[in-house]
């Protein structure tokens with residue numbers, strides 16, 4: 389298996405107390421034998437494609453976004469409760485127990501949201517999901533959080549954890565759960581087949597049928613069951629995209645690519661904005677630097 393040695397991982401100047409613009413590029417990374425395997429995930433590839441500079445801050449320099457949003461933590465708790473549902477355990481109790489761990493966490497809640505309200509919405513959605521009874525997972529121990537690994541041409545690996553493989557309305561498909569406060573667009577027809585994360589999962593599993601089950605947290609809870617078919621051509625194209633992106637990363641290309649264009653300014657929602665602007669206040673508010681980032685332990689910590 390190929391391995392990678394990072395030969396230059398510069399901390400952001402602010403980490404050492406100096407303020408100067410971030411460097412535009414880095415020296416290429418070199419592969420050597422027997423050290424650390426290079427492992428990619430969908431999150432890494434999509435972050436690189438969104439902005440290579442942001443990728444470098446996150447995965448090479450170790451700057452992670454602080455978990456300040458209640459919705460993100462709640463989404464994880466809810467997915468664990470879904471696992472309990474399929475194992476025929478008390479899923480409402482499971483949700484309470486998971487979410488209880490965050491009761492005193494000083495999260496940012498959206499307007500009108502509270503810890504209790506999120507729990508209430510979650511329980512309603514679980515009840516609605518059980519009433520709908522449209523999803524089957526035959527073997528919850530095996531078919532939830534399923535790990536897939538693909539070796540890339542240069543010896544690096546790509547890993548993905550699928551939320552579930554099961555059936556929706558009798559059709560076998562891979563399934564991704566989403567919790568959100570607004571409905572996903574369900575038109576024009578075929579729109580979901582362009583979703584890059586679903587294409588990625590179809591590529592790594594070879595399963596053409598894909599689905600999003602969207603749990604919409606709103607006053608009257610709603611669940612969307614959205615299905616699509618991914619073509620062989622799309623899977624092959626995504627495979628090529630992964631290969632070329634991995635090559636770019638390993639060649640050390642980390643130019644900023646913010647995609648700024650009114651009104652979609654990607655920098656505004658980027659957690660690394662403080663680093664690009666040398667704004668210490670923003671860095672302290674949004675980021676935490678992982679200890680030991682320079683030891684490449686970021687490679688072990690993949691977020692999917």
Ligand code: SF4
Nearest residue numbers: 439442655658661664
């Ligand atoms: S703030 Fe903009 S330029 Fe800087 S890392 Fe984020 S997206 Fe890229």
